[in-house]
Amino acid sequence: MSRILEILAPAINLIPEVEKPIKKILPFRSRAMWTAIVILIYLVASQIPLFGVVSNAGADPFYWLRVILASNRGTIMELGISPTVTAGMVMQLLVGAQILNIDQNDPVQRSLYEGSQKLLGLIIAFFEAVAYVWSGMYGDIEKVGYGNALLIVLQLTFAGIIVILLDDLLSKGHGLGNSAISVFIAINICETIIWKSFSPITYPIPGFEKEQYEGAILNLFHSLFAIDNKFVALQNAFYRSHLPNLASLISTALIFIVVVYFQGFKVDIALKNDRVRGAIQSYPIKLFYTSNMPIILQSALISNLYFFSQILYRNFNGNFIVGLLGKWSIPEAGGSHMVPVGGLVYYLSPPHGMIEVISDPLHTILYVVFILTTCALFSKTWIQVSGSSVKDVAKQLKEQGMGLVGSRDSGLKSHLKRYIPIAATFGGLCIGALSVVADFIGVIGSGTGILLAVNIVYGYFEQFKREKEQGTLTF
Structure with missing residues (x-):
């Protein structure tokens, strides 16, 4: 175990955590109730305004991030899931790069790893809150006052603790699913769709x-x-x-159906259990092997590029280099965000509707190539750092006593190598293509948001179906 985590142990012990349930699997009614409570807390927090804010007017510089971060501007849920997600990605990258050596089978090491992730999330929440206040998002720091500025930072940091605890509640088995993060993303996107339909x-x-x-x-x-x-x-x-119009609403429903259809694409590998004679089970490798990660990472990359480009353009809009990076304007019809109208960020942004797709083919081609390439590369890279590569999966199956039917141990790794890298790369490519098509036909929200929502909701459907088949769906 890394010496760093041992040093952090006293600080980790101070962070509140949710105890695991006494029973291994709680009744479905109890888990559904806790999940509903978590959703209610998130929705209420998303409507509670921050105390001490002087001004929240003007273009929203984080508009492009809010879909994947489940945040709501001007409320205590301003940071959304950003600190938790960022902390999780950093920890996975450290483990994947073998900077941290963690034995997940050791409960002590696993507990320290999870605690250090929460501690990092709390630190990130604090510094993000300070950066938001210092940048003038809530008004000039002198008008806000240092007392109110401190209160805003404390409110946002406390909200970060709440998100960490809610995520801990579901991940420990008290609710449905493995994480509150996915629930918040899905709820945020579904709320947007419902609002755009009935506002x-x-x-x-x-x-x-x-x-x-x-x-x-x-x-x-x-x-x-x-x-x-x-x-x-x-x-x-x-x-x-x-x-919003009905064509966008129908397009959203169509993309939903297409993504669900693609979820069924998988290859089942027949495995034998060396510990139980004659026991054979299948190991599915889905087309969307890395799930939502390619589009989340790609969206985070482009959203941060948008953010820094906006800041530079506001302060140095006459600079030639800044103009090459991106030019921005607020739409004539109004809105809470700026849109790119020139420079690199314009060509990396989705065309608005089929008319723009046809009228500006260079923009369309560059955007499609960028999305497909980055999603495929992110997907292929993610399996190396997330413990889902061929080597990692083969090791996990071997530890479980599983082997390939009709082959020796060495055959399992080579057999997995035929499918996992292709599923990761091609699956990322398909995710990117679906996102592009969704943006082109004008879905409500964004193509990224719809893909995230569908994959998360479908994951819950699969869990419900799996528990029903295993007989664990008790009320």
């Missing part, structure tokens, strides 16, 4: 006398009653450009 807020639309509802479904009925020409009413409901 009662009205906005003025050019060419129409009356204001229109933001919600696509609500606007359909309103248009049919308020507009005499029913053809114009349907055209507006399906294709209006400044607000």
